[in-house]
Amino acid sequence: MTRHDKIYWAGFGVVLAVLIIAPFVLPIFWAKFLTEILIWGLLAMSSDLLIGYTGMISFGHSAFFGLGMYGAAGALLHTSPPNLWLAILAGLAGAAGAALFVAYFSTRLRDIYFAITTLIFSQIFYVIIFTWTAVTGGENGLIFTRPHFAIPPLVDVRFTPAVMHWFVVALVAGSYLLLRRITRSPFGMVLQSIRENEARTRAIGYPVERYKIVSVMLSGLFAGLAGVLYAVQNEFAAPDFVFFVTSGDTIIFNVIGGIGTLVGPIVGAGFFQLLREMLSRIFGDQFPYLIPLGVAFIVMIIFLPQGLLGFARRWLNR
Amino acid sequence: MEAVAQFFQNIPVDLLLIQTVNGIVTGMILALVASGLTLIFGIMDVVNFAHGELFMLGAYLGVVVLATTGNFWLALVVATLVVAILGGAMQILTLRPLIGRDPLNTILATFGLSLILQNFALWEFGPVSRKLSEPITSHFNLFYLQYPWYRIVIAGLSAAMIGGFWLFLKYSKFGVWIRATTQDRVMAQAMGIPVPWVYTGVFALGAAMAAASGVLFGPLGSINHTMGLDWVLKAFIVVVVGGMGNLGGSIAAAIFISLLEAYASIWVSPSQAVIVSFVVLILTLLFRPTGLFVPTPK
Numbered sequence: 001m002t003r004h005d006k007i008y009w010a011g012f013g014v015v016l017a018v019l020i021i022a023p024f025v026l027p028i029f030w031a032k033f034l035t036e037i038l039i040w041g042l043l044a045m046s047s048d049l050l051i052g053y054t055g056m057i058s059f060g061h062s063a064f065f066g067l068g069m070y071g072a073a074g075a076l077l078h079t080s081p082p083n084l085w086l087a088i089l090a091g092l093a094g095a096a097g098a099a100l101f102v103a104y105f106s107t108r109l110r111d112i113y114f115a116i117t118t119l120i121f122s123q124i125f126y127v128i129i130f131t132w133t134a135v136t137g138g139e140n141g142l143i144f145t146r147p148h149f150a151i152p153p154l155v156d157v158r159f160t161p162a163v164m165h166w167f168v169v170a171l172v173a174g175s176y177l178l179l180r181r182i183t184r185s186p187f188g189m190v191l192q193s194i195r196e197n198e199a200r201t202r203a204i205g206y207p208v209e210r211y212k213i214v215s216v217m218l219s220g221l222f223a224g225l226a227g228v229l230y231a232v233q234n235e236f237a238a239p240d241f242v243f244f245v246t247s248g249d250t251i252i253f254n255v256i257g258g259i260g261t262l263v264g265p266i267v268g269a270g271f272f273q274l275l276r277e278m279l280s281r282i283f284g285d286q287f288p289y290l291i292p293l294g295v296a297f298i299v300m301i302i303f304l305p306q307g308l309l310g311f312a313r314r315w316l317n318r
Numbered sequence: 319m320e321a322v323a324q325f326f327q328n329i330p331v332d333l334l335l336i337q338t339v340n341g342i343v344t345g346m347i348l349a350l351v352a353s354g355l356t357l358i359f360g361i362m363d364v365v366n367f368a369h370g371e372l373f374m375l376g377a378y379l380g381v382v383v384l385a386t387t388g389n390f391w392l393a394l395v396v397a398t399l400v401v402a403i404l405g406g407a408m409q410i411l412t413l414r415p416l417i418g419r420d421p422l423n424t425i426l427a428t429f430g431l432s433l434i435l436q437n438f439a440l441w442e443f444g445p446v447s448r449k450l451s452e453p454i455t456s457h458f459n460l461f462y463l464q465y466p467w468y469r470i471v472i473a474g475l476s477a478a479m480i481g482g483f484w485l486f487l488k489y490s491k492f493g494v495w496i497r498a499t500t501q502d503r504v505m506a507q508a509m510g511i512p513v514p515w516v517y518t519g520v521f522a523l524g525a526a527m528a529a530a531s532g533v534l535f536g537p538l539g540s541i542n543h544t545m546g547l548d549w550v551l552k553a554f555i556v557v558v559v560g561g562m563g564n565l566g567g568s569i570a571a572a573i574f575i576s577l578l579e580a581y582a583s584i585w586v587s588p589s590q591a592v593i594v595s596f597v598v599l600i601l602t603l604l605f606r607p608t609g610l611f612v613p614t615p616k
Contacts, residue, residue, distance in 0.1 A: 035613050042582060055578050059429075105603050112365045113562070115425055116554045117603065123551055124596045131590055248429065256427060288441040294434035302415045 019169045023162040032233075035165045035275050038172045039229045041266030043246075044253035045179060046222030052253075052260030054215045055195030056111075060102055060118030061250045063125040064220040066242030067094035068227025070129065073142040073237035082147035089227050095224020096217065098125060103216035106210055110198070112289050119244065126242045141238035168229055172266075175222055178264055191215050191225065252297055258307025267309055268316070332461040333584055339460065341580030343469045344538075345573035346476035347531050351549055352556040352568040353480055354527035359562065361500045361520050363421050364413060367428040369528050369553060370546030371435035376401050376529025377541045378439060381448045390453030398530045405525025409518045417514070432546065439543040450536030472534045479530060480569065483523075496520060555595050559602045561609025570611040574598075 019038075023031045043065055071094030072087040079086055106117040129136045136142065150156040150164055157163055182188050190211050193201045204210045231237050240246075249272070257268025272278045272293070279289040304311055351373055358366045366372075379397035384390055412427045454471055457464035487493040498506040507513045539545075549555045552575070560571030575595045582591040602610050 055422075057425065108603055108607050109558075112359075112421060112425055113558060115422070115557060116365065117599070120551060120596065120599060121556060124593065126524075127589065127592055127596075131587075153495040248433065251426065251429065276540055286441075290433050290437040291441070294430045294437070297433070298427055299431040300411050301423055301430065302412070305423070 004173055006300065016169070016173055019173075020146040020166065023165045031165060032161055033277070034271070035168050035233060036230075037270045038168050038266070039226050039233065040249070040253065040273065041227035042172045042175055042229070043223050044250050044257065044265030044269050045176065045262055046219045046226065047250045048254055048259055048262055048265045049179060049183070049191075049215060049219045049222070051254055053188060053195060054191045054212065054261075054284065055136060055196065056216075057115045057251070058118045058216070058219070059115050059247050059251065060106075060120075060122030060243070061219075061223050061246060062242050062246035063098045063102065063122035064095045064223035065227040065230070065250075066125060066237075066239075067098040068092065068224030069222070069231040069237040069241055070094060070136060070142065071231055074186070076144045076147060077142060082144070084147045084149060084232070087147065087232065088225070091228035091231070092221055092224050095220050095227065098219025099217045099224075103213040107212040109214060121245070122242070122247055126244075127241065128204045129242050130239045136237075136239070141236055141240075143236045144231055146235050164233055168233070171225065171229065175225065176262060176266075179222065181264070186260060187211075187214075188272040233254070252293070254307075255297060255300060256307055258309035258311075261307070261309050264307050264309035270308065271308065329584075334581070335538070336460060336463060336465075337580040337584055338355050338577065339465070339469070341577035342573060343473045344580070345576030346473040347535050348549075348552055348576055349569040349572035350476045350479060350527055350531040350534075350557060351591040352553040352572050353483065353559070353565055354524035354531075355550075355553045356557055356560075356562075356565055356568045357483075357509055357527075358521055358524040359557065360565070361496060362424075364424040364428065364521075365421075366521075366524065367425055367550065368408070368435060369524070369547075370548070370550030371432045371530040372401055372405060372438075372528035372546075373535075373549050374439060374541070374543065374546040374588065375404070375435060376532030377450065377528070377536045377545070380448055380533035380536050381541060384450060390451075394530065397533045398526045401529030402522040406518050406522035408525075409521035412604035413521065414514060414517070417517070432550075436543055436546060444541065445543070447540035449540060449543040450533070452537040464600045468537060472538075475534060476531065479527065483527070484565070489566045492516075492519060514529050515575070554597065559599060559610050561612035564612055567611035568607055571609075574610075 002053050019034070022034055026034065043061060046064075047058055047061045050058045068091040071091035073088035074094075075087040076082040102118055106114050106121065109117055122224045130138060132138070146159045146164075148156055149159050149167060159167075183191070190201065193204075193206075194208055196210060198208060227241070230241070253268035253272055254265045255268070257266065257273055258264030275293065276289050279287055279292070283289075300307065306314070350394040351369065355366060355369050358364055358369075376397045379400055380393045383393035383396045405597065408431055413424060416423050416427060418585060439519060450465065452468045454466070456467050459465070477607075487496060495506070495511045495516050496519075498509070498511055499513055503513055506516075556568055556571045556575060559575065560567035560569070575598055578594050578598065579588075579591045582594040
């Protein structure tokens with residue numbers, strides 16, 4: 001273990017410990033707020049695998065997130081007693097289905113066209129969910145009650161906010177470590193070489209399309225997990241979250257936090273949610289917080305393309 | 319076979335014709351929107367995510383000017399000019415610093431612009447939809463329908479604008495500059511063409527076309543702050559199906575898709591008819607990813 005590794009793991013441990021202690025210290029509102037930031041962070045991190053590592057911008061992550069939500073909701077409504085693990089499985093299956101569909105068609109196109117087609121495909125899922133009222137509840141969405149957190153035969157507890165928080169922390173931390181491992185594996189190296197020079201990667205002999213499809217699917221699975229967690233946390237699945245706005249937010253988290261860093265998007269999500277909360281507390285609910293955020297977003301793209309984390313890293317290294 | 323024949327016999331011919339007219343009218347507006355998008359993309363390599371918001375802003379400005387002056391055609395001209403100036407300013411402030419960077423940066427920057435414009439509209443005009451009243455209220459008989467002349471006028475006006483734009487590209491000095499910049503940016507600069515200003519001009523022109531179509535479309539539907547996304551999505555589909563950066567292809571694709579949607583909405587609700595254009599897009603991507611309306615490369 002090098003010195004850098006030691007510092008890294010020490011930092012990781014400290015952050016994890018802080019997150020675990022948080023529900024004891026924070027008032028209930030802020031504890032829930034933190035849980036949601038982590039869920040949005042997971043969604044943003046999943047999209048970072050595409051933006052930051054494979055060099056493809058997805059404007060369609062709402063589809064994976066939403067299918068995760070609806071998959072979980074469907075499983076919880078149709079099984080009795082509702083089973084958490086089944087819900088996660090169903091949500092992941094839904095997201096994987098959507099991801100396979102999007103990946104198969106969108107990866108035929110590159111760069112900007114990939115971005116456009118992911119947007120259009122996510123909108124297909126939105127239209128289907130919004131109009132297929134019999135199954136998805138249409139505009140009203142699906143409402144269910146939270147299942148127990150059970151690992152038979154060891155544990156069977158109700159999902160208090162604190163248990164939910166720890167559950168989310170565990171899954172997000174696990175996903176982070178998994179994604180970090182993926183991006184550092186030979187597979188991840190190929191993804192990064194596609195980002196740097198697609199033609200050369202193809203010339204070396206890597207089946208670029210297959211790598212792209214797998215990376216979109218992996219990204220979709222993690223986004224789906226975020227959707228499942230969000231559904232379980234809030235006890236509903238709503239078509240609003242399949243709409244483009246969710247995908248847009250995901251992009252904003254990434255750019256603000258710093259693409260290609262995995263941690264950055266979580267920081268970005270936290271920064272975005274905090275800023276929104278602050279602005280609406282100071283100026284009222286009607287305040288169009290996205291106007292100042294949009295300006296900040298453009299300024300960051302022009303002057304600070306590495307995002308907050310990249311900036312901080314450069315500043316620390318100075 | 320029996321059932322298929324029965325199905326075709328049951329299609330009402332008059333309804334089909336009415337929907338053909340409807341499809342061509344919306345197709346022409348869509349063509350105007352999409353050709354602005356294609357122009358900006360073909361010349362600057364910029365996907366203008368905020369194009370739908372410029373359309374929306376044009377429609378809102380039309381409402382405001384019409385309310386103060388009472389003249390629809392004045393509203394059309396003022397809204398177009400104001401949005402053109404706004405578009406030029408947007409290009410100078412956000413896209414010019416990004417010239418030479420990865421094109422993906424520009425889609426992010428224009429996405430930021432669309433966020434700002436959309437929320438500005440929500441803040442300024444509120445969440446309630448607005449209506450724009452038609453300047454021409456007379457009708458003519460189309461089977462059992464009283465068909466508004468205004469729709470025919472829009473289709474004609476859109477066609478005229480696209481035609482005028484084509485002539486402009488072909489014969490005017492600025493048009494020659496634009497085409498030269500498309501072919502070879504560096505060489506054009508060497509020949510003394512002010513390339514950064516060509517970019518600004520092109521963006522302003524594209525914005526003007528979006529705003530004009532927004533005002534023209536205004537009387538046909540309701541105007542709200544989220545309408546931009548619907549239109550930009552449709553325009554994106556048109557641009558991909560029509561072949562990228564290809565003006566003629568975009569126009570053909572716009573009319574083709576609008577006709578299909580119009581026919582589909584004979585049987586299903588309009589919100590589900592959108593799926594038809596998605597299906598066209600998927601089929602295009604499967605069998606002809608370079609676009610339906612481009613000649614096969616030899």
